[in-house]
Amino acid sequence: MNSISFAEMLVVLVAVAVVMSMLLCYRSLREARDWSLTDASSEGVALTKTDTAGNAIDAAGNALAAGQVPLTVTMMKASSSRFIALVGTVAILMIYVGFGLACLHRFASGNEIPDMTKGANFFYSGLVLFAPYLINKFSSVFSIFKP
Incomplete structure (x- = not known):
């Protein structure tokens, strides 16, 4: 050996x-x-905040009027x-x-x-x-x- x-x-x-x-x-x-x-x-992704129907909303949770900019939230996603x-x-x-x-x-x-x-x-x-x-x-x- x-x-x-x-x-x-x-x-x-x-x-x-x-x-x-x-x-x-x-x-x-x-x-x-x-x-x-x-x-x-994970990396940051900008998402538009929406209500249950999928419509863009503002910070208070109200539907947006014409011409308003939707609220975007950056979230960490896989x-x-x-x-x-x-x-x-x-x-x-x-x-x-x-x-x-x-x-x-x-x-x-x-x-x-x-x-x-x-x-x-x-x-x-x-x-x-x-x-x-x-x-x-x-x-x-x-x-x-x-x-």
Whole structure:
């Protein structure tokens, strides 16, 4: 039976350190009283205040007369694009950690690290996970043109 090599011990040590640091981050966020994932993945949306029939109303709850500007209220609503960006970030992080551990093992074993230029395209394609978030932010730039 082979003994455990230095490279294998180093990879296990780094992997355990990564997992423990992620668990510590999770625990500290879970115990935080003034932070929540729901709030962090929400964004402000301007909504028009309406009555039960769907007609716009003023601050007192009265129907609007012709020419009056409706009351808008900014509320925090869940954002699908931010959730997708979060999931994409975690997925890309795991891929980077996996490739990093493989390269660390190869390097610690005395071998040459392979050329990763072709692998870079794989990582660039992972940025597609952030497309909904980027499009949402880019579209908000054009909101200044709305009447």
